[in-house]
Amino acid sequence: MQSYEILWRNAAPELEEVLSSFTYDKHVKDLKPIDLYDKTLVLMTKDQSAADVINLDTVKTKILSALKKANTGITDIEIFVGTSASQYISHRAESADDTKIESLPIDPNYTFENFVVGNSNRYLYAAAKAVAEDPGNSYNPLFIYGSSGLGKTHIMHSIANYIKKHSPKKKVLYATCEKFMTDLIENIRSGKAYSQEGKSVRNRYRNVDVLIVDDVQFLSKKQSTQEEFFHTFNELYGANKQIVLSADCEPKEIELLDERLRTRFEGGLKAQVLAPDIETKIAIVQKKAELKKQIIGIDVATFIAENSDDNVRSLEGMLNKVLFFALLHEQRPTLELAMEALKDSAQVDVKETITTSLVIETVCKYYKIKKSDLISKKRNKELVEPRQICAYLMTELMSIPLVTIGQALGGKNYATIIHSRDKVSELIRISDTFATEVNDIKNLILKK
Helix, strand or coil: CCHHHHHHHHHHHHHHHHCCHHHHHHHHCCCEEEEEECCEEEEEECCHHHHHHHCCHHHHHHHHHHHHHCCCCCCEEEEEECCCHHHHHHHHHHHHHCCCCCCCCCCCCCCCCCCCCCCCCHHHHHHHHHHHHCCCCCCCCEEEECCCCCCHHHHHHHHHHHHHHHCCCCCEEEEEHHHHHHHHHHHHHCCCCCCHHHHHHHHHHHCCCEEEEECHHHHCCCHHHHHHHHHHHHHHHHCCCEEEEEECCCHHHCCCCCHHHHHHHCCCEEEECCCCCHHHHHHHHHHHHHHCCCCCCHHHHHHHHHCCCCCHHHHHHHHHHHHHHHHHCCCCCCHHHHHHHCCCCCCCCCCCCCCHHHHHHHHHHHHCCCHHHHCCCCCCHHHHHHHHHHHHHHHHHCCCCHHHHHHHCCCCCHHHHHHHHHHHHHHHHHCHHHHHHHHHHHHHHHHC
């Protein structure tokens, strides 16, 4: 005989005392105790009507009172309608399955292999890869932060995909902070927050090996959600389960974030994702084109990269527009086609009257040098500076790729053009005389 069967038998005299004879004989006497968990005694009956009566607040309260008087330690009861303990075991198994992982979809294309690594995200990539390879032991939690559209979601999905592939037995749940909050609010709204069903919802976030939550900045000012998130965090962290979080700012910048959460968010490793530099943006465009089974030239990729903002989604949107335009015209994606496709969306102010030849001729005339010398490979000081000014003015006044500027200046690569542009920008900042010279040349070009 199980201990809980003994407890129920010992409570029988108290039950007969607090319940009416009819209720006890008709509905309670034949109840069979079949399980005990969390101080909750499970009682089985074959009769649904008996279950309905016992679940009435007045009757249930009297039964719990009798169990308390009998010093059983039981604080709650659960009624199961069935004919055998094996039925109950099957029922429990199905109920346990209700707590199965309900992760938001994880994009299979967001992998480490498809993540373009540059100077702006090298640190983040290394941290994420370390977490994916040894979840719960490397850096916990991993807190990723940075502006929207820079690749936070990609790297989080990459972690999830890597773990699912290399450790398939681990339970990975990816959710947004909004999803977490919605589940909590629905739990409270439906009045199930403290019921078994409510516990089941919470367990979906706690019975996992890896919890990945996007956009935790939305915890700001939401005290009830923060409280629930705090307990979820603590339970997972205490069990050495991996936690990965992302936000658009550092934990200390999340407004009205509970100090307990802030210190926990900062207790692992913080990794910032920065805006990509021009080289990384070009590589991203080419990688995304490759994933779409398309081949685009460096000139097209450069044009898209130069005329987009720092948002990676913006890059992909512009690439999609170019690829669609090429499909529409049944052509391959050329520079001319890209310029036509993006003429309304590229961040440029096209001045059709300005050409590379006009810029070069104006600079040569101003410094009294030959065009053939300026576009040559000569490194004379009197040629290098005018050549750099040409590169700077072309980037300022024209909407053409750096590759095209390099070609106009004798075949210079885009890295040289970037250096020239930045060099002239710095000289303008520190030298009023130099700034005046460049401005005079610029005015001459615009007047023509």
